[in-house]
Amino acid sequence: MHLRLIPSALLVACLVSPGGTLAQMTASASSAPISSLKAVAQVEGITEYRLANGLRVLLAPDVSKPTTTVNVTYLVGSRHENYGETGMAHLLEHMVFKGTPKFGNLMQELDKRGMDFNGTTYFDRTNYYQTFSANPDNLKWAIEMEADRMVNCFIARKDLDSEFSVVRNEMESGENSPFMSLWQRMTATAFDWHNYGKPTIGARSDVENVKIENLQNFYRKYYQPDNAVLLVAGKFDPVTTLALIQKEFGAIPKPTRILEPTYTQEPVQDGEREVTVRRTGDTQLSAVLYHTAPGSHQDSAALAALFEVLADTPNGRLHKSLVEKKLAVKINALNFDLAERGFVMFFAELQKNQSLSLVRKALLLELEGIAQKPITEAELQRAKASLLSAIEKTINNPQMLAVQLSESIAIGDWRLFFLFRDRIENLTVAQLQSVALNYFKASNRTAGQFIPTTSPDRVKAPENTDVVKLLENYKGKTAVSEGEVFDVSPANIEKRTQRLSLGNGMKLILTPKKTRGETVSGHFTLRFGDEKSLFNQATTANLTAHMLMRGTAKMQRAEIAAKLDELKTQLEVTGGGQTVTLRFDTVRKNLPTVLSLIKDILQAPSFPAKEFELLVDLEAPDKANAFFIAGLPLLLQDTDADFIPLQLANRILGGGTKSRLMDRLRQKDGISYGAGSQLSASSYEPSAMWVLYALYAPQNLDKLKRGVEEELAKFVKDGVTAEELADAKKAWQEERKIARAQDASLAASHVAQTAANRTMAFAEKNDALIESSTLDEVNAAIRKAFDPRNFLNVYAGDFANAVKN
Template identity: 45%
Template sequence: MSVKQVFATLAGVMLALVVAAPAFADSALPKGVAKVTEVEGVSEYRLANGLQLLLFADNSKPTVTVNVTYHVGSRMEDYGETGMAHLLEHLMFKSSTSYTNIGQELSKRGMQFNGSTNVDRTNYFETFPTDPASIDWALGMEAERMIGANISKADLDPEMTVVRNEMENGENNPGRILNQRMLSAAYNWHNYGKSTIGARADVENVNIAHLQAFYRKYYQPDNATLIVAGHFDAQHVLEVIAQKFSSLAKPTRVLEKSWTLDPVQDGEREVTLRRVGAEQLVGALYHTVPAAAPDAAALDVVANALGDVPNGRLHKRLVETGKAKAAYAYSASLAEPGYFYAGANLRPSDDLAAAKKILIDTVEGLAKEPVTAEELKRAQQQEANQFEKIMENPQFFAIAISGAISQGDWRILFFERDRMKNLKLDEVNRAALAWLKPSNRTLGKFIPTDKPDRAPAPAKADVAALLKDFKGGAAVAAGEDFKATPENIDARTQRFALANGLKVALLPKKTRGETVNVNLQTHFGSEANLKGKRVVGNVTGEMLARGTSKHTRAQISDLTDALKTHLNVGGGATSGYAMFETKREHLADALELATEILREPSFPADEFEQLKHQQIGALESASKEPQPIANRALNRYLYPYPVDDVRYTPAIEEQIKDINALKLDDVKKFYKDYYGANNAELAVVGDFDPVKVKEEITKLFGDWKSTAGYARVPSPMSQARASRLSAETPDKANAFAVGNLPLPLQDNDPDYPALIAAVEVLGSNGFDNRLIARLRVKDGLSYGAGARLSVSEFEKTGSIVFSAIYAPQNRAKVETDFKEELERFVRDGISADELASAKKSYASSVTSSWASDGFEAWLLNSSQHIDRKFDYYSTLHKAVADLGIEQVNAVIRKWIKPADVVWSQAGDFAKAASKTAVAAPASK
């Protein structure tokens, strides 16, 4: 492309951005739509029925997000109705006036969607490639289900068991349950002390009339905020919103503000949870302020000073000393007086009492050891970096603004950014002293004291007064309207190789926020020379970013914050990697830092011991959990390699022993012998100068070579026969099933496109797939079930993997459902409507993935590694789009053999069997 063409293209992009900007004179607004305010590119409007509208245009990516946030969460639930807000979230994907299954309709249109419920709000969103027809449909659907969802008993009955399955899955998480118990002990009266998912008895016995009344009360236009963010025409969107939503009447009922507040806590509390598990937990919780209160930002800084990894005080005093495997702290940002939480995870052999003392002394010792200026600066930098990420991604923005709405006003998102930026050190330490004190702590036990030292009574914040004159700052600069197709990427990418063999791909383009994504992949070793190197190779990769010849791990963390860089460096037994996202202005420094980590690791002894401690702790935790146990058993059965083979899957106890026996000198030697860039690929995508980047890459990597020979370790297809593996996980409320159907298939096989579509229909296409329709929608057995297709680019090694979580007592039903659905799938094939939905889902997934600069960088490297031309992807996408129904059904019959699936399950099946035996009537 000539310079003249480049400028012409950019001029067209800028014109498109101006046309799409959501700013109008009042006279240009559709009837019934009133402009309220605008802050940093976000425009607020209001309909006569009370519906609040927020528009945020970003034409740099070809997707749009529609989000509806309802100002209702578990905080609004009455006695005996806990879990109702969350249960209603599930039913909103069921039937409505015009749709029999909203979740299925969303999947058919290839939309990414979800909903979530917390204590203060419920939200629903869908993200999809920008298209006026899709936007119109999404807005119309949201308008309909706002007041036209059926909320019927027929929809409730199967979904209630799905929610109960989700509840049981949460019961497997000791940390989640401990937090729930602590909140329950900390809050005497306020609903923040109750779990959003609700009490089991309330969920199982929910009154449909009460649920319908809850829906009619809160799901109304005057209690909702509609957000449209991404690539769209604002004038068109406002007109569609006016058409679809203005007909919804403003209700006559008045929503009362809540008035319940807990009294000041007057003494320490403690709760002890005893369950089967493989780790110990300790936490301290303190009552604090609403998100809009002045102390909220200060407490966020305190949480960062305590819980940051690797610079936080808790990490240094608990993790680095080997007294815990993880430590953390956060301040909950809620609409009403919230809480501050600090905690640590320990191995079973760690000293819980000692860790508890260090935790409390560190949190409540801020009077003697105040937060420092350095800690304040670090927190402010990380907060600023996070805010930039939010404003650079419309989907992130829609979710973040939904949180701010739940706190009282969407502008809090920007107001808190400014408050954090201007925060003074004395404000931070005053807040810490006011709230983080013994009498305000919940560990569980009440201890009387003659002179209680109580925190002040928190009050609600006047958000309207707080934000009355708030204007905000400048909006983030937008990027170009680049269509991420294989042809466009291929045409713009510059490819070359360094003298040492490093393959490089550069894709320059204007991006929102001037972001750049870099991906480096190195390959080393062979099946022969990696024998016995599995453990040391994996640990070497984990050690790379824990210190260099110039910087400690903590200093590296501070550098990445200062450079506004999200850096991930690591590796395994056969490869290493460095991936990061940064800004144009910091690209050179970020490249130098990544190179320093890769080429000059110092392998500190203390970090080595810390890593071993953490890895062993993670393995001990996994030894009690159904999902990792079932997956590991399946891999060991499918791929029974010799113990010294780099592809070998060890038992958990074996892996712990191997890590314990590993020496630091072994790690250093592995790095010296294997690491280098002569068998590597590097891709840079985003806003950068290609000439300068080429010079920098040549300087940094041009002389780096591995001394070990490289030959890719093959991954032949499993020859294991069909089998049913089973493992017991006592006292776990949820079980897990995973199945693997090996396929002698490579991704260049003519049948591959048809199998993509087939597996979409079977188990990959959101709510619109056979397994979800059977196990979740029809039978209510599983919160999550599905199937995915995996194939190799190098050899005929493929598989279809099936999975489901479920209650152990439902094992037989789950097995029957899988068996019957797979047999029906092969026998009857799929319908034309199912194929159309699968094609739509696949095309949407491709468009969304390719719109990510990070994905583009990875894809460029993958193509370089296998010497693949980009026209492969165009051919593949077209092949899927052109599929015929007979072609797909023939491929299903050819490849999918239900009898050949290897199944692995883990759960508390013994307890389930004993309960069944007790409940069974005596035989006559």
């Protein structure tokens, strides 16, 4: 049977055409101090200032990205919790989104502005960030909001009561996984005294019984300027931004209380330990944990490279000795670089018919047998290439860098990020061999059970590093090249874009621009077949796409992975239905080689049998959560008059954290960690699906049904309000701008538009339709298309045990 093949490709890159169509790069911001405020440190384009109240401020300007990221890191995490307070740092992270008297509910306000935001809690820190379209109003609002959040949050009893169920729902989500359960119990066994042995989310009893007064005191103690680092990265004016920070944060008084450093030190382990977790299910896990060095210690770089040598897939020793030899189906590993002595964990995942004893023996032979099987120079170079490629990608992305620096701040100083890179570059085989022999030994191991020994071989524990002394003369390297100021309006993108048809029928779309670090993003889609030739082939299509990266006539899977690291390239292949899609990120100088590699992957895949057998999915049983999903099919195409009004209606119903379903199920009823709705419509025919979903505990099924039914009935009967519509328009437009500012997202958008015979003019038209949609049009579209009685509702969960409990 003849198959119709229509390939298309797109590159978003710093490709300079002979005609010189690229705008000139805007001059980079001066690295000199920009205020009377003294700069206390400068490394690779980032400048640190310190306010009189103790707040540390980092400015990392980058004019090439039309977005700005504001990230606040508080030096408080689960390590700082006292007896009975486990989970308090994480619970407080939830509570501060409830807002302040001045700004109201912060989650709703952030969502209304279309900002990409989150808050996270870890062992040594808590951070909050927002990424938004670069403009003075957004930045001013974010700075003012974070200054207010620092000291004026409600932290009220009524909010605590409703948030309990949400946090419990989050706890149960983690309990679904055998992996998470074993991790928690292993760390509890490995640490006698230190809080690193307790999960950040805390003990259920502590969270459920915390006193609001204790939570308020915790907030007032740690959420202060002398315990925080504010970072602004991306496109902004440094002078006015620093002045704004001084005005808003500088007005907060320096606290009179003194923060005493934590002093609990975990003693050196004096023998093997073991823990067994017994739960129902089909998945087996064998795991090993070793204590390691603080993240600021010299050993941390060697440990990171050793981790790559051992745990990488498909090049790592564990993958080759366990997965390829059919002893296990998968290797997972975690490396914890923390402020104090951290740890590393290795997990082997098995099917029920595979032997745990054989896997444990093979696991320990690799991890503790490095004296007999030394690290090679080739392994070191591959590990360095992989680590340095990831670091370079982070440096070239202001949002990623802003968030990643929170981890370096947490372990001592933001400059440790760059020092770590320098240490990786200078690693030797001898250093990897040394840390392997010192840390990966039986007396330092937690694997399953405790076995006493008469002559323990104890680890030589490193001391904590004096980071100030370590970095007092550190200068770093020259900052990476900056990109241009790029207008992300559809009209400007279309003006920049070149559309070509190659001799073989391939459609090529190029959007040349100067990017930070000369990065290139590409999106390549192959379309094939028809409804007859592809009938009942969905699984085959998906597996075929996954096999493309697992070997060619010239290269094995491991060689492909190593080559991508060498080329500083991330390549992803996905497929299903009628398409195979390749997405890649690389740097300009390596682009020709990357395209040649992609050609080999597409034209000469070898489909090795041993790799096919490794494509196994295992289910995680014993679910503590339930899932609700509902679908409403519609005769709707994305060019229909009702499409934009219905998308706006969907955003109001369940399209974000400030939506009716989230407000009802999470904020009011407190029964769901995540709930919402999605509306998708075809570009080719009247075929659409409106989907509702929610994660909840099985015992709350009746509450869930009642909440959803009441909200849907109100949605149809009363429609939406003018205020809701205005907020939905603003948030959607902001999200569209941010998407067009991301090279990978823009590449994917170009390919989808080309497949539908469209250009950026279609996006520009939709922007105008969003703005012009009226309240009457939206409510009329809801009444026309939305009938709750026609939804197919599915409820999945362990309801029998919920009733029993």
